[in-house]
Amino acid sequence: MLELGASNGRVLQLSGLILGVLCFVLVLSYASNHMLPAYTQTNPTVTFTVDASISSGHRIPSTLFGLFFEEINHAGTGGLWAELVQNRGFEAGGLNTPSDIRPWVAVGTETQVLLGTDRSSPFVKNPVALRVAILCDAEDSSSSNQCPHRGVGVSNPGFWGMDIREGATYTVKFWLRSTASLSLSVSFTSADGSQTLAQETVEVDSKTCHTWLNQSLELKATASDHYARLSLTSRNRSVFWLDQVSAMPTDTFKGHGFRKELALMLADLKPGFFRFPGGCFVEGDRLINSFRWRETVGPYEERPGHYGDVWNYWTDDGFGFFEGLQLAEDLGALPIWVFNNGISHQESVPTELIGAYVLDTLDGIEFARGPLNSTWGALRSQMGHPDPFDLRYLAIGNEDCWKPYYRGNYMKFYEAIKAKYPDMQLISNCDGSKSALDHPADLYDYHVYTSANNLFAMRHQFDDTSRYGPKVFVSEYAVTGNDAGRGSFLAGLAEAGFLIGIELNSDVVSLASYAPLFVNNNDRRWNPDAIVFDSWQHYGTPGYWMQQFFKHSNNASLLFSTVQADAATNNVLIMSALRAKNDSTGSDYLVIKAVNYGGTALNLQLVITNMPSSDKIQALDSSMTVLTSGNLMDENSFFQPTKVVPTVSKAETAGPNMRLTLPAFSIMALQLGLSSMDADM
Ligand code: AHR
Numbered sequence: 001m002l003e004l005g006a007s008n009g010r011v012l013q014l015s016g017l018i019l020g021v022l023c024f025v026l027v028l029s030y031a032s033n034h035m036l037p038a039y040t041q042t043n044p045t046v047t048f049t050v051d052a053s054i055s056s057g058h059r060i061p062s063t064l065f066g067l068f069f070e071e072i073n074h075a076g077t078g079g080l081w082a083e084l085v086q087n088r089g090f091e092a093g094g095l096n097t098p099s100d101i102r103p104w105v106a107v108g109t110e111t112q113v114l115l116g117t118d119r120s121s122p123f124v125k126n127p128v129a130l131r132v133a134i135l136c137d138a139e140d141s142s143s144s145n146q147c148p149h150r151g152v153g154v155s156n157p158g159f160w161g162m163d164i165r166e167g168a169t170y171t172v173k174f175w176l177r178s179t180a181s182l183s184l185s186v187s188f189t190s191a192d193g194s195q196t197l198a199q200e201t202v203e204v205d206s207k208t209c210h211t212w213l214n215q216s217l218e219l220k221a222t223a224s225d226h227y228a229r230l231s232l233t234s235r236n237r238s239v240f241w242l243d244q245v246s247a248m249p250t251d252t253f254k255g256h257g258f259r260k261e262l263a264l265m266l267a268d269l270k271p272g273f274f275r276f277p278g279g280c281f282v283e284g285d286r287l288i289n290s291f292r293w294r295e296t297v298g299p300y301e302e303r304p305g306h307y308g309d310v311w312n313y314w315t316d317d318g319f320g321f322f323e324g325l326q327l328a329e330d331l332g333a334l335p336i337w338v339f340n341n342g343i344s345h346q347e348s349v350p351t352e353l354i355g356a357y358v359l360d361t362l363d364g365i366e367f368a369r370g371p372l373n374s375t376w377g378a379l380r381s382q383m384g385h386p387d388p389f390d391l392r393y394l395a396i397g398n399e400d401c402w403k404p405y406y407r408g409n410y411m412k413f414y415e416a417i418k419a420k421y422p423d424m425q426l427i428s429n430c431d432g433s434k435s436a437l438d439h440p441a442d443l444y445d446y447h448v449y450t451s452a453n454n455l456f457a458m459r460h461q462f463d464d465t466s467r468y469g470p471k472v473f474v475s476e477y478a479v480t481g482n483d484a485g486r487g488s489f490l491a492g493l494a495e496a497g498f499l500i501g502i503e504l505n506s507d508v509v510s511l512a513s514y515a516p517l518f519v520n521n522n523d524r525r526w527n528p529d530a531i532v533f534d535s536w537q538h539y540g541t542p543g544y545w546m547q548q549f550f551k552h553s554n555n556a557s558l559l560f561s562t563v564q565a566d567a568a569t570n571n572v573l574i575m576s577a578l579r580a581k582n583d584s585t586g587s588d589y590l591v592i593k594a595v596n597y598g599g600t601a602l603n604l605q606l607v608i609t610n611m612p613s614s615d616k617i618q619a620l621d622s623s624m625t626v627l628t629s630g631n632l633m634d635e636n637s638f639f640q641p642t643k644v645v646p647t648v649s650k651a652e653t654a655g656p657n658m659r660l661t662l663p664a665f666s667i668m669a670l671q672l673g674l675s676s677m678d679a680d681m
Contacts, residue, residue, distance in 0.1 A: 043661065045603040047564040050577040052590065053610040056560035060506045060578065065499070065550045066273030066333055067266060068475055068513035069324070071281045071291075072311045073525045075518035076319035078159025079533060080327075082259040083318045084170070084247040085156050085230060089126045090117055091305050092314040097128060104130070107193065107233050108152025111145060112136040115154055121243045122175065122212040125295075125304040129175075129243040130154065138235035151185050151233030155193070156245065160522040161227030163536035164188045164197045169250045172200075172230065173216045175301070178240035181206040184232055186217055188247075191227040198222060212243070218250070226536040244301045254330045257323065261538060262518070265531050267331055269547050272554040273393070273511055274328035275336040275475055277321075280310040280345065282398050287344040293337075293364045296320025298379060310345065311525045322380065325368055325389040334392055336427075336475075336511075339364060341397035341409055348400075351408030358416045365391065365421060393425045395445060395475070401430035407439055414440060427473055433465045443510060447476040452483040452494035456597050459501030459574050465508050472508055476515035478528065478543060487528035487541025489644045489665075490632040496546040496667045497595040500574045503553055514543055521638070532638075539641035542634075545627055548646060549593060549669050556580035556591070565602075572598030573662075579674075588615070589622075592670040596662040606670070608656040621673025622654035628666035 051057075071077065078086060086103050093099030097117040106113050114133040121129040132154055136147035164170070172186055187199040198219035230247050234240075253263035277291055284290030289309040296303055296317040305316040321337075328335035342349030342357040349357060363376050369388035370377030377388070396413045400406045410428065417424050428441035437444060448458065455477070462472060477498060478484070479491035495514070502509045519529035530544040556578040563575050575594040582589060596602055608617075627646045636643050646667075653660075654672050662668055 040601075040603065040661070043601045043603040044566060044569045045605060046569060046573065046662075047605045047607060048575050048577075048592065048594075049562050049564070049607045049609060050590070050592065051560040051610050052579070052608050052615075053612065054557050054579060056610065057558035057578075058507050060503065060553050060556050060558050061272070061510045062555040063272035063334060063511050064503070064506050064509070064554050065269070065547070066271040066275065066511055066513050067269065067331070067517060068275040068279070068515045069277065069327075069517050070279035070515070071277055071308060071315060071319070072279060072516050073518060073529060074159060074313065074520035074523045075516065076277075077313070077315040078523075079518050079520050080259055080262050081319035081323065082248050082252050082257055083316070084158045084162045084249075085245050086159050087156075087314065088245050088316050089121075089123070089243060089301070089305060090128045090130045091126050092307075093117070095119070095128060099128060101130060104154055104156050106152070107155050107231055108136070108148070112147065113152040113154075120241060123244065123301050125302050126244065129241045132240050132242060134234050134236060134238045137237040140237070147235040149235075150193075151235040153184075153231060153233035154242070155189070155229045155231040157191075157227075157229045159520065159535065161191060161535040162188065162229060162247070163226050164221050164224060164228040166221050166224045169218050169220045170198065170247055171216065171250055172219055172247045173214070174232070174245040175212050175243040176202065176204065176215050176240060177212045178204060178209045178238055180238060181209055182234060182238050182240055183236065184234050184240070186219065187231050187233070188219060188221060188228045189231050190225040191229065193229070193231070195223060195225070197225055197228055246300065256326050256330060257318070258327055258330070262531065262533060263327070263330070265538070265540060265544070268551070270551040270554065271331055271333040273336050273513070274324070274331055274333040275338060275395070275513055276324040276328075277319075278338060279398055279476075279515070281308050282338050282340050283310070283400070284340075284344045285309040285346055287340075287342070287347050287349070290340045290344055293321040293339065293367070294360065297322050297367060297383065313523065321364065321367065322383050322385070325391065326385065329389060334390055335368070336393040336395060337364070337368070337391060338395040338398050341400065341406075341413060343397055343400045343403050343406065343409070348404040348406070349409070351405050351412060354405070354409045354412050357409075358412050361413060362416060362420060365394070365417070365424070392423065393427065393443075395427040395429075397429050398445075399429060399447065401428070410439060428470070432470055433462060433472060436466065436469060441470045443471045443473045446472055446474045448474070449476070449478055449480040451481055452479045452490045455479050456494040456497040459497045461501065462505035462509050465505070467508055471510040474502060474509060474512040477512065478515055480527070484528045485633060485635055487532070487543055487635050488632065489542045489629040489634045491528060492542025492546040492627065492644070493595060493597060493632070493665060493667060495543055496549060496627075497574050497597055499546070499550055500576050500593055500595055503550070503558065503576050503578070503593075506558060514547060534638070537638050537641075539636045539638065540645075541636055542627070542629075542644045545645050546667055549625070549627070549667055552580040552591060553578060559590075569598070569602060572596060573602065587621075588674045590617075590672040590674065592672070594662050594668045596664060596666050596668070599664045601664050602662040604660050604662050606658050606660070611656060615674045617654050617656060618673040618675050619652050619654040621675070622651035623671050624649050624651045624660070625669045625671070626663060626666055628663050632665060
């Protein structure tokens with residue numbers, strides 16, 4: 001079975017809920033739809049002719065379709081990064097103490113427990129620690145201030161609740177010191193604190209308690225709550241300090257700390273590249289709040305964290321530079337690092353002062369791919385990755401082309417990086433699609449957020465772009481505004497049309513990625529997004545599902561094709577044809593894709609010419625995947641996560657001359673399995 005759309009086995013792993021509903025959809029689809037849709041006399045007719053000889057087109061870059069990950073909408077912090085504790089180091093409230101420790105809260109009343117911060121942390125870059133004074137005492141029966149049975153202390157609700165599941169294990173780590181021996185209960189409790197889901201006790205004796213000790217526990221849950229909290233409590237009068245409190249599920253994507261079901265959604269798109277960590281997040285509104293790669297590497301306890309002042313939330317930077325490179329590798333994608341070039345939304349460092357930023361970037365490259373005997377390569381190795389990461393692409397800033405000093409600063413970065421790493425592909429922020437750039441670059445960045453009609457019309461955007469000079473990187477595209485809502489079918493439809501245009505122009509467009517990728521439903525800073533989640537559930541928007549239609553395009557052979565249709569039909573139609581290899585079976589297949597952006601079904605006459613004599617279309621290995629919906633503004637939601645998802649049906653009449661119907665307002669992929677004649681004999 002070919003691997004496109006919702007029939008893919010990995011899609012079915014996404015969650016139990018999606019699995020169940022999807023199976024139902026597929027069964028229905030097979031039962032009612034195992035013949036291709038009816039070809040009627042009244043629909044307009046389109047003839048699509050494909051030259052199946054491999055030399056007819058060109059090889060699509062292996063990077064063409066990839067991912068752009070930005071720390072926006074709590075995409076990483078409280079999202080893809082599986083850390084459950086929010087504000088683990090107590091730094092989010094600033095370095096001046098006492099400070100705001102939210103979302104931490106006291107467990108117990110004001111007369112039972114007093115929480116405060118001071119700068120007694122053992123970590124130089126994270127000086128703030130939490131001081132917990134337990135004022136009650138369970139042992140002192142004469143006291144009027146008896147601690148309750150469950151103890152008192154402090155708890156953290158995570159990011160709008162922690163998803164704790166019965167049978168799963170969690171690693172809880174923290175640093176602790178106290179003025180005397182201490183018995184500290186570490187537990188996951190239900191949201192209201194009434195039920196204990198998992199619990200262990202830490203005992204510290206009076207000899208060692210005065211120094212900071214690293215505690216590490218495995219907690220196995222015996223009950224579930226999607227909105228649980230982590231509590232650290234005691235029943236004895238005491239004073240103790242906590243710092244760098246972390247809780248992670250032990251089961252993460254490839255064991256590297258990424259929330260599994262979210263990472264699997266990414267893996268299932270077979271991305272060719274992974275651009276990170278922003279976006280505006282890289283720039284900061286003010287430079288002081290920009291992403292600084294070196295503050296996000298090394299032990300988690302030594303990362304100061306920072307406030308992202310464009311999307312307005314604190315991040316502990318658990319998902320740092322190293323983790324971005326690691327995730328790219330784990331996804332089989334090439335990392336693309338967008339680095340801060342001394343420009344924020346408000347400031348630009350003058351070119352005569354940019355030298356320190358250039359050196360900082362060179363250090364970052366050394367961290368990613370330097371030898372083990374280099375300063376930064378050695379740190380990468382200590383972090384568990386002795387081999388260099390395959391960093392070949394760098395974006396010099398984000399959306400900064402017209403900001404002061406961009407060109408001067410760009411040239412400083414360009415020259416220094418090319419001198420040391422001549423193979424590095426450098427990406428300019430300036431658009432070269434309509435006129436040539438006035439500076440050297442390997443690629444230029446192109447961003448588009450617009451209405452559905454505009455984006456569909458832009459399927460021809462790169463038809464006339466110069467084939468000489470730098471290539472195009474469409475690193476951010478999406479339908480936004482009223483047409484998009486929180487992720488409408490209409491948006492996905494127009495985006496798919498735009499992407500077929502990119503596929504047809506993939507001799508000049510080398511990379512393309514949707515934006516933004518993720519939204520935590522509790523902190524929507526941007527609509528729409530490809531994947532929506534909260535503490536425990538997730539779904540793909542139509543903007544996610546339409547990307548599934550392109551997951552076999554990377555490295556495929558684009559075939560020469562022509563569409564014959566009347567002018568009105570041509571205004572609403574775009575099609576492509578390619579030949580790809582099925583990685584699991586090793587056999588080839590043809591993929592015919594179409595977006596019908598019009599409200600009328602189309603009769604499609606498919607004519608495949610110049611088929612290599614050794615190839616034969618295998619109807620039994622052929623299928624048709626369609627994404628459509630009853631209403632253009634239909635969206636998926638936590639309640640209906642699969643309202644708009646692709647359906648797959650068999651293509652039993654598949655052959656070199658076949659007729660089928662393109663439903664109104666639909667994305668369609670026809671996958672024609674090929675086998676060599678020899679294999680049949
Ligand atoms: O994708 C959201 C934002 O849009 C990005 O941060 C920025 O690059 C663009 O303006």
